[in-house]
Ligand SMILES: [Zn+2]
């Protein structure tokens with residue numbers, strides 16, 4: 001995938017661009033929070049550095065305190081309520097794009113599937129995907145999923 005990511009909301013009022021200086025691998029999350037938040041089967045998260053992102057348009061922010069105590073900020077288009085990204089106060093500097101808002105969302109292949117213990121029974125996870133019954137318990141585990149990779153300046 002290109003190092004420049006673009007995307008936006010359903011109505012077109014919100015558009016964003018991410019000039020990645022750091023690349024992260026995407027993951028799918030089958031936890032019940034992601035099911036409720038997305039109103040669907042699972043969430044697909046594409047992490048990026050917040051400093052790499054520019055976003056234009058009318059935004060509103062929701063808040064959710066997770067069981068761990070971490071506070072998630074959920075940022076959406078004010079007009080059509082498409083959720084664009086979430087932040088997490090335990091992971092400053094990184095935001096999770098809702099990967100379905102990417103213009104090239106079909107290029108996103110989750111490197112890992114989290115919370116498969118609560119996935120909907122008809123969802124079949126690819127046999128070669130990295131799976132977690134819940135989620136990584138520490139930063140080292142998260143880094144195994146993200147495999148952050150600096151993008152060379154002359155790329
Ligand atoms: Zn919109």
Ligand SMILES: [Zn+2]
Pocket residue numbers: 029030031032033034035043115
């Ligand atoms: Zn989740």
